[in-house]
Amino acid sequence: MLLRLAAERRVLFLGGKGGVGKTTLASAGALAAARAGRRVLVVSTDPAHNLGHLWDRRIGDRPTTLDAGADGGVLRGLEIDPDATTDQHLRDVGRSLRRLMPAHLAGEVDRHMELSRRSPGTHEAALLERITELVEQGREEHDLLVFDTAPSGHTARMMALPELMTAWTDGLLQRRERSRRLGAARRGLDGDHGDRILGSSAPRDPLEERDEEIRAILLRRRDRLAGLRAVLTDAEICSFAIVLAAERLPVLETIALHEELTRTGVDVGALVVNKRSPADRGDFLARRHAVEAEHLGTLREALPAVPLQEVPLGEEDVVGPAALERFAALL
Ligand SMILES: Nc1ncnc2c1ncn2[C@@H]1O[C@H](COP(=O)(O)OP(=O)(O)O)[C@@H](O)[C@H]1O
Ligand SMILES: [Mg+2]
Numbered sequence: 001m002l003l004r005l006a007a008e009r010r011v012l013f014l015g016g017k018g019g020v021g022k023t024t025l026a027s028a029g030a031l032a033a034a035r036a037g038r039r040v041l042v043v044s045t046d047p048a049h050n051l052g053h054l055w056d057r058r059i060g061d062r063p064t065t066l067d068a069g070a071d072g073g074v075l076r077g078l079e080i081d082p083d084a085t086t087d088q089h090l091r092d093v094g095r096s097l098r099r100l101m102p103a104h105l106a107g108e109v110d111r112h113m114e115l116s117r118r119s120p121g122t123h124e125a126a127l128l129e130r131i132t133e134l135v136e137q138g139r140e141e142h143d144l145l146v147f148d149t150a151p152s153g154h155t156a157r158m159m160a161l162p163e164l165m166t167a168w169t170d171g172l173l174q175r176r177e178r179s180r181r182l183g184a185a186r187r188g189l190d191g192d193h194g195d196r197i198l199g200s201s202a203p204r205d206p207l208e209e210r211d212e213e214i215r216a217i218l219l220r221r222r223d224r225l226a227g228l229r230a231v232l233t234d235a236e237i238c239s240f241a242i243v244l245a246a247e248r249l250p251v252l253e254t255i256a257l258h259e260e261l262t263r264t265g266v267d268v269g270a271l272v273v274n275k276r277s278p279a280d281r282g283d284f285l286a287r288r289h290a291v292e293a294e295h296l297g298t299l300r301e302a303l304p305a306v307p308l309q310e311v312p313l314g315e316e317d318v319v320g321p322a323a324l325e326r327f328a329a330l331l
Contacts, residue, residue: 001241001269001270001272001307001308001309002025002029002241002270002272002309002331003029003032003033003328003331005029005239005241005269005270006029006030006032006033006038006040006144006146007032007033007036007038009144009236009237009238009239009269010139010143010144010145010231010237010238011135011144011145011147011231011232011237011238011239012026012029012144012145012146012147012238012239012240012241012269013146013147013149013155013159013238013239013240013241013266014026014029014146014147014148014149014240014241014243014272015149015151015155015156015240015241015242015243015257016151016242016243016244016250016254016257017151017244017245017250017253018048018151020243020244020245020250020274020275021243021272021274021275021311022046022148022149022243023044023046023050023051023054023148024054024274024318024324024327025241025243025272025274025311025331026042026044026146026147026148027042027051027054027055027066027077027148027324028318028324028327028328028331029146029328029331030042030075030077030144030146031066031067031075031321031324031325031328032328032331033073033075033143033144034067034069034070034073034074034075035067035069035070035073036070036071036073037069037070037071037072037073038069038073038142038143038144039069039072039073039074039141039142039143039144040069040073040074040075040076040142040143040144040145040146041063041076041077041078041134041138041141041142041144041145041146042066042075042076042077042078042146042148043077043078043079043080043131043134043145043146043147043148044059044077044078044079044080044148045080045127045131045147045148045149045150045155046148046149046150046151047082047123047150048150049079051077051079051148052079053319054318054319054324055077055320055321055324056319056320056321059077059078059079060078060079060081061078061079061080061081061084061085062078063076063077063078064076064077064078066321067321073143076142078134080127080130082123082127085123085126085127085129085130086117086122086123086126088126088130089122089125089126089129089130090113090116090117090122090126092129093113093116094109094110094113096217097109097112097113099213100210100213100214100217124157124158124161125161125165127158128158128161128162128165128228131147131158131228132224132225132227132228135228135231136224136227156257156260156261156264159232159240159261159264159266160260160264161225162225162226162228162229162232163229163264163265165221165225166222166225166226166229169218169221169222169225170222172218173215173218173219173222176211176214176215176218180211229265232264232265232266233264233265233266233267235267235269238266238267239267239268239269239270240261240266240267240268240269241268241269241270241271241272242254242257242258242268242270242271242272243272243274244271244272244273244274245273245274245275246273246276246277246292246293246295246296246310247292247295248295251295251296251298251299254271254299254303255299255302255303258271258303258306268303268306269306269307270306270307270308270309271299271303271306271307271308271309272309272311273292273296273299273308273309273310273311274311274313275311275312275313276289276292276310276311276312276313277289277292277313278312278313296308296310309331311330311331312330314327314330
């Protein structure tokens, strides 16, 4: 199922707890797609990156070729640098704010931005900005973007951000519009701007110009987020694969994550149960296999419509391109 999603979708997210195999599966799926002729970018958004460890090479915040692919396909990888991304985001927001605030408040703006760096949500907002950028650009340069994400809670919250932020921006825009109309009506009553209504070329007042600029910034932001949301919620373009171990708590968490993503409008295209114990390698593992089967029963019952894929536990860790290729063949 994971390979089918990697072959058919344009954007694929993998999420789940730490250590379940997200990076391994994201890489293997991306590799298979590149060998099948797709231009693929695998992006790690988890600050605790392990894409580089897995490929046994240094990968930074710029696309690095990981595999030459075949038939015109190629696989590139990128690890988002959390600090640089947050810095860039704060610089952009700070620049807009400074332009819009009276000059003597520039110091205040800088102090505010410095405090924001440590406030909850800032990193998610910055990451979301970066993901938006990658989706906008990446869709031209790549046929498939695979996002290897950070453990669950964080990611589901981030997927809901475009909707929240669009609503927030819309609210602000509405309020601005209302106060603009009120202001215009008041000025109309005062009779001081009557000439403008008649279309004279009187100079615009700086406050009004600043209002226009704020509006333009908010509108641009809303359009970009709405664009991202349109991608995230189009099941033909984008899908989310939840990776888990066949254990009690991960199963419960998967059901909750599925619920959260579905509520946000994101398609959950696969449940990938990784490191499944073999039934035929001695009593201990056979018992483990049976216990896992019970947990998978709970999962199937709760989410009967979502394709479920089991991936066997291997004898060794998956490290390096050759091991990844072998691993991809298991999918
Ligand atoms: N099916 C598997 N069999 C054996 N080892 C696996 C399997 N899938 C993943 N691993 C190993 O488990 C560890 C964690 O995998 P990783 O993909 O880094 O998890 P995550 O990205 O979810 O934290 C790695 O050492 C990886 O090689
Ligand atoms: Mg990982």
